[in-house]
Amino acid sequence: MPDFKRPILIFFGGLLLLAGYMYQVEIDVSSLIGSESTASTAPILTDRIPDSKPNLVFVLADQWRAQEIGYASNTQIITPNLDKLSAQSLIFQNAVATMAVCAPWRASFLTGQYPLTHGIFYNDKPLATKAVTLGKIYKEAGYQTGYIGKWHLNGHARGENSSAGRNLPVPKERRQGFDYWKVREVTHDYNNSYYFDEENRKQTWSGYDAFPQTDSAISFISRNKKNPFVLVLSYGPPHDPYFSAPKEYQALYVAKKLVLRPNVAVEFQDSARRVLAGYYAHATALDHAIGDLLEAIELAGIADNTIFVFTSEHGDMLMSKGALKKQRPWDEAIKVPMLMRYPAKLKPGIVENPIGTPDLLPTLLGLSGIKIPKSVEGEDFSKDLVPGRDLGNHAALIELIVPFHEWKFLNGGREYRGIRTVRYTYVKDLKGPWLLYDNQTDPYQMKNLVNDPAHADLQKELEAMLQAKLRKTKDEFLPADAYMTQWNYLYDPRDSLRPKDYLMINRDF
Template sequence: MKKKRNRYSSFYSQCMQKMQQFQCFGTLLFCVFICLSVSCTPKVEEKKPNIIYILADQWRASATGYAGDPNVRTPNLDQLAKESFNFRNAVSVMPICTPYRASLMTGRYPTSTGMFLNDLHLPPTELCIGDALVSGGYQTAYIGKWHLDGQGRHSYIPPERRRGFQYWKAAECDHNYNHSHYYAGDSDEKRYWEGYDTFAQTKDAQQYIRDHAEMEKPFALFISYGTPHFPHHTAPEEFKSRYPLDEITLPANVPDSKKSEALQEAQGYYAHSEALDKSIGDLLATLTEMGLDENTLLVFTSDHGEMLGAHGVRPKAKQVPLGESARVPFLLRYPAIHGEKGMVVDMPITTPDIFPTLFGLARLPIPETVEGEDLSSVVRDGVEKEERAVLYMQLAPWERGDYSREYRAVKTGRHTYVRSLDGPWLLFDDSTDPLQMSNLVSNPKYSDLVQELDAKLHDLLREIGDDFRPAQSYIDEWGLVLAPHGSIPYTNDSDAGPQSPQTPQRQGKGE
């Protein structure tokens, strides 16, 4: 009997072990199911990203090491490009300062806001990105060049005209880099950055980052540098000495008649650029120091480019539809979304797209007034939008020579197409002709492409209600009162261009 009991006991024990094993296996299966369910669920970003928008002035797309410029040294930007979405076909919606900045702030086109000349006042009726960020729970800051107030380049800009930016160390416009002014807080006292303003503004931005790193609300910091915009000769000697004139290589589209002047300007231009690259490296180091890299949405770009004598256009020029003027660098890094590796994006992007794309990535509601397209899905999914074309333009050109025309232009991933008031004007295959030395618009082989791109251009113009008229028509429409001797009046800035005794004012529309 004892042996039988032991046999049953042994059988019972074996059964219990099997059941325990089955329970463990079931538990394991349940855990695996839960893990798979979690891993298949899209990543939830619990905290909104900090936003840092680094805006250079007149930095053309080709003037970096990562873009292939044989002269300039930009190690920090080169590394940033590896970690970012590099939109290498980014264009300025209108390659001149104030119109770009107005489009950035509103997500709208210059024909919609009336902001198509320098030194205009952005209408208070326009909803701006700073106001929208505050409504979205952000702390906002602006450091550097503003150029949207239209009351004179050295005028005090009171808080109610700062368009939602709370922390403020800025000036309307000042390119005297070694003695540039700014206003801070609620004070109308004119202050001056210590030394070379690129370095001083960077230090201030670094301190802002440190002060706001652990606050409950995320921050949005816009740093608007004046460099590498001319005057180029005022760049720090330490950096200018690294660019001897006889070691600078000019591209083949700079004619002999412009080479001497172009070399002189290029030396300071590249020096400013390298100094700014150093500052960007300092900013990135501060983000790392404060542990903010992963959840910071960072952009590096420029408002427009610089001709530097290309195509015979004077050095220091912009506004024209050519790549040196219209194309800008655009790097976007947001590791919380795309990880540590970046991606080269051929799909084009233009200025009005920036506002909605930033808001799409930050999961903020995009105002209905915005006219640009939210491209955040490109960053989230790593998939470009095929056949995309973007619009850029010039309404009232003040450049002299062959390129002094009103124009509307289309940029695709491969081509640049430009139409003047007289009809199709320029067509370039940017993939095979990056210096745009062969205009294909009259070549019969490309007639179908001209028609296709012209149709895309008109589609884009219809979307924003622009019927492409002569410049004076827009000036009259918006009630602008300009200086008698030019469409681009300047005040208080002797290095910037034609002088004007007055700041342009609006009479009626937009105010």
């Protein structure tokens, strides 16, 4: 070939490759979605422009509350890797679990919908096989997809005991677009943990399961580093049982030396310190695993073009207000840590305004340059992820549609709807306004201002914001039984139906 023709062929060949790449980036997911999205693509917020579609690594802890992490000014917990990550990330100071309980959070994250839309407002109910989910959307856009760890979305048949569904493999057609598959529906036996692989073969995680799960994630990343991929790594800890972390991590904490939040009553403090020490041990073990994962991403040479998210599905009361675990509307249960690192587009900083669970999927899709399905109800905040920028007059919805398990009706559980703004928490139950806190002046939510004449105008404003949220989500705020009937659900045998005198139960605790 004459030398003068070679540059011309190379030039036009390059144009063809570029055109093919642009077609791939702008892939139309209409076959999956059915319509175009109104979402905008995120602007470039740093000087570095990614060379290809970004990878997504989404690390999910279970029951890790926002207050218990080093970068959140907690000096007694040991989380060096997450603290280092925070300096490279956007720190979401008010990441809010829309429904602070396991399966509903997961369904809202994967679909970008509110619980009354996707129907998972009670644990161990099945997410629809045809749901439009994160795994399906990214797969349609050309990504390799992987999921490792806890799933909790397959559910079980009507009338079947929930433990049966928790111990069975998830059929291939119900994996919501994820191909690489090392999953168990639910377990919290972290040292005797098994999973099912792609062919539903039963396998065992060796030792403390978070560590081999992380190794599996590193293997997936190593094999797919030259192609765009999305990986969800879903840990079980620091969810109870609180005292099952590896001994070397338990040895790091002396319960009697731990300082508690001021809203833990004196009579609960000894128990609270013991529980907190075990909880911290789990968290530090996870921090170690996350450090290994981050190192692997660096060694693979893909850190700049990888969206890395760390968060949790809900928090844990840990004896604040005399309660353990979740479902409650207080910050210990609804606020979770969240870090987002994407060096190619996002500069490190702090995002103060609340972001709710359904907002995560559209925001990730916006950052990835993927069209957002009309089925998604959350907001795409990708264009607003600039440190110090206000996300707008945004309030995150918090809700409990059906109380169950540890906060069932007979334990004082009740339906509620509320909002968490950057400063205030406002919550109603079926009897009317229930809670109002100024979280700036009262960060431990110890002074309920609801129906205080001095705050009447504020309460009216927050009530209007809540009603707007309920209208937008088509939520009539009915008693739990109405939604259980509507979705043809049965209460779990562990739970009690609503007592006849339910509305007379004392609400002031």
